[in-house]
Amino acid sequence: MPDMDGFDVVGELSTPGTQLPCIIFTTAYDRYALRAFEIHAVDYLLKPFTLERFRSATQRAMNQIDAIRQDPQAALRKSAEGSQYTTRIVFKSKGRILFLPVSEICWIGAEENYVRICTQSETHLLRETMTHLEEKLDPSTFLRVHRSSIVNLQYVKEVRPETDGEYGVHLLNGQRVAMSRGYRSRIKNWLER
Amino acid sequence: MHPLVFISGATSLGFLFALQEWIHARLWNMQLTLSLLLKAWGAQYFIWGVLCWIGWWTLRSHIYNAGWKKLLLFFFPLSIVVSVLEEAIWVSLFPHIPIGKPPMPFLQRLSFQLDAEFFDNLVIFWSAFVLFRSIGYYLRFREKERIATQLKSQLVHAQMRALRMQLNPHFLFNTMNGISSLMRVDVAAADLMLEQLSRLLRITLHRGDAQFIPLSDEMEFIEMYLAMQDRRYSGRVRQTMNVDPGVHDALVPSMILQPIVENAYAHGLSRIASNGLLSIEAEQRGHALQLSVTNNGVGILPPSPANGNGVGLSNVRERLLMHYGSEHSFSMSQLDSDRVQVVITLPLRFAASPNEQITGYGA
Numbered sequence: 001m002p003d004m005d006g007f008d009v010v011g012e013l014s015t016p017g018t019q020l021p022c023i024i025f026t027t028a029y030d031r032y033a034l035r036a037f038e039i040h041a042v043d044y045l046l047k048p049f050t051l052e053r054f055r056s057a058t059q060r061a062m063n064q065i066d067a068i069r070q071d072p073q074a075a076l077r078k079s080a081e082g083s084q085y086t087t088r089i090v091f092k093s094k095g096r097i098l099f100l101p102v103s104e105i106c107w108i109g110a111e112e113n114y115v116r117i118c119t120q121s122e123t124h125l126l127r128e129t130m131t132h133l134e135e136k137l138d139p140s141t142f143l144r145v146h147r148s149s150i151v152n153l154q155y156v157k158e159v160r161p162e163t164d165g166e167y168g169v170h171l172l173n174g175q176r177v178a179m180s181r182g183y184r185s186r187i188k189n190w191l192e193r
Numbered sequence: 194m195h196p197l198v199f200i201s202g203a204t205s206l207g208f209l210f211a212l213q214e215w216i217h218a219r220l221w222n223m224q225l226t227l228s229l230l231l232k233a234w235g236a237q238y239f240i241w242g243v244l245c246w247i248g249w250w251t252l253r254s255h256i257y258n259a260g261w262k263k264l265l266l267f268f269f270p271l272s273i274v275v276s277v278l279e280e281a282i283w284v285s286l287f288p289h290i291p292i293g294k295p296p297m298p299f300l301q302r303l304s305f306q307l308d309a310e311f312f313d314n315l316v317i318f319w320s321a322f323v324l325f326r327s328i329g330y331y332l333r334f335r336e337k338e339r340i341a342t343q344l345k346s347q348l349v350h351a352q353m354r355a356l357r358m359q360l361n362p363h364f365l366f367n368t369m370n371g372i373s374s375l376m377r378v379d380v381a382a383a384d385l386m387l388e389q390l391s392r393l394l395r396i397t398l399h400r401g402d403a404q405f406i407p408l409s410d411e412m413e414f415i416e417m418y419l420a421m422q423d424r425r426y427s428g429r430v431r432q433t434m435n436v437d438p439g440v441h442d443a444l445v446p447s448m449i450l451q452p453i454v455e456n457a458y459a460h461g462l463s464r465i466a467s468n469g470l471l472s473i474e475a476e477q478r479g480h481a482l483q484l485s486v487t488n489n490g491v492g493i494l495p496p497s498p499a500n501g502n503g504v505g506l507s508n509v510r511e512r513l514l515m516h517y518g519s520e521h522s523f524s525m526s527q528l529d530s531d532r533v534q535v536v537i538t539l540p541l542r543f544a545a546s547p548n549e550q551i552t553g554y555g556a
Binding site for chain 1: 387412413555
C-alpha cells in the first residue's frame with residue numbers, strides 16, 4: 001500500500017469507545033506476527049494459504065462477532081479488568097504462525113524442555129515449561145493431572161480407574177492421559193462438581 | 194636447487210675470498226699472485242660445495258630434525274671428519290703449498306694446513322648446517338601454509354554443498370512439477386501441496402545457514418516432509434516418529450535426515466501398493482545420539498548413481514565425516530526380507546543457548 005501499512009490502517013480504524021472490526025492479517029512475512037497478536041488481530045495467515053486455512057480464520061472472526069453480539073458488554077468488561085489468564089497463544093510451528101485460542105487445546109504433555117500442545121487435529125512442540133503454562137492457563141478449565149500432563153476439562157469424557165490402581169483420564173477424541181496419584185485430589189474436586 | 198647452481202655458488206664465494214686476500218696482500222706488499230689465490234680459494238670452496246651438496250642430499254631429513262642428542266653424537270664428530278677430509282683433498286691438489294718451504298711429505302703438509310685451516314673449516318661446516326636447517330624450517334612453514342589454504346577451500350566447498358542441500362533444488366522441482374500436474378485435475382490438492390511446500394521452505398529459511406540445528410527443528414521439517422509424502426502416496430504408508438524428549442535439543446547437521454527419508458520412499462516404499470511402514474527414531478545411547486530410519490519395501494539394491502541410490506546417501510556420509518571424523522557411524526542394513534534400516538550415531542552435543550521461538554500470551 002502506498003502511504004500506509006496494515007498496522008497504520010488498523011490504527012486509523014481504532015476510535016475509542018467503538019468496537020474494532022475483526023482483523024485478519026495476510027502476508028508473506030512472519031516477523032509481524034507478535035505485533036499483530038498484540039493488537040488483537042483474529043488471525044495471521046502466511047501466504048500462500050489454502051482455502052481451508054482461510055475458512056478457519058474467517059470462522060473464528062465470525063464466532064467472535066457472534067459472541068460480541070450476544071453479550072456486547074462482556075468484551076468491554078474483559079478489556080477493562082484485564083483478564084489474568086491467557087485465552088490465546090501465539091507461536092510458530094511447522095512453517096505456520098498460529099494464534100491459538102486455548103479453548104482449542106485438548107491437552108498438553110511435557111517433553112523435558114518442551115511441551116507438546118495437542119489440539120483436535122494436530123500437535124505442536126513448543127519450548128516452554130509446564131509450570132509456566134499452568135500459571136498462564138485458567139485452572140477452572142485446565143487441570144494438571146500428572147507431572148507431565150495438563151488436560152482441558154472441556155474435552156474430558158470420563159475418568160476411569162485402571163487395573164493397577166491408577167486412573168486414566170479419557171478425552172472425547174478417545175485419547176487417554178495418565179493421571180498420577182499425587183494430583184488425584186485435584187481432580188476429585190472437579191469430579192464432585 | 195640444482196647441484197651445479199649450488200656448487201658454482203660456493204665456488205664463487207671462494208673466488209670472492211681470493212679477491213679479498215689478493216687486495217690485502219697487495220696492500221702489504223706480499224708476493225701472492227691472483228691466479229694462485231683464485232685457484233687455492235676456489236678449490237677450497239669448490240670442494241666444500243660438493244661435500245655440502247652430498248651431505249644435504251644424503252642427510253637432509255636428519256639435518257632438519259636433529260635434536261641435541263643427534264647434534265652432539267653425530268653431527269659434531271661428522272664436522273671434524275669432514276673438515277679433515279676437505280683439507281686432505283685440498284692438500285693433495287696443491288703439493289707446492291706451503292710456498293717458500295722445502296718440500297714436505299703429505300701428512301706433514303696436511304697437519305700444517307690443518308693448523309691454519311681446521312677451525313675455519315669447522316665454521317664453514319656449521320654455517321652450511323645452519324643454512325640447510327633454515328631452509329628446512331622455511332620449507333616446512335610453506336607446507337603448513339599450503340595445507341591450511343587447502344583445508345580452508347575444502348571447508349568452503351563443503352559449506353556451499355551443504356547450503357545447496359538445504360535448498361535441495363531437486364526436491365523443489367519435483368514438488369512444483371507435482372503441483373503443476375495436480376492443478377489441472379484437483380485444484381484443492383494442488384493448493385494444499387503448494388501451501389505445504391511453502392511451509393517447508395519457511396522452515397528452512399528460518400534456520401539461516403547454520404550448519405547445526407536442534408533435533409526438534411530437523412524433526413519439524415521431517416514432519417512436514419512426511420505430510421507431503423503421505424499425500425503423494427495417498428495414505429499407503431503408516432508413518433511413526435519417536436523422539437526421546439531428552440534429545441529434542443541435541444544438535445544435528447542441518448537436513449541430515451531428509452535424504453535418508455527420501456531414499457526410503459524412492460527406493461523402498463514406492464514399490465509397494467499398501468501396508469507401507471516408515472518409522473523414524475531418535476534416542477540417546479550413552480554419550481551418543483542415535484537416529485534411525487526404518488522402512489519396508491524392496492530390499493537394498495547395491496547403491497550406485499545408476500540406481501540413484503547412492504547420491505543422496507553418499508552426501509550424508511560425506512557430511513557426517515566432515516563434521517565428526519571418526520566419531521560417528523553410518524550403517525544401512527537389511528533387517529529381514531523386506532525391511533531396511535539406516536542408523537546414524539553422532540556425538541551428543543547441545544546448543545549453548547536454546548533456540549528462540551515467538552511465543553506470546555494474550556487475549
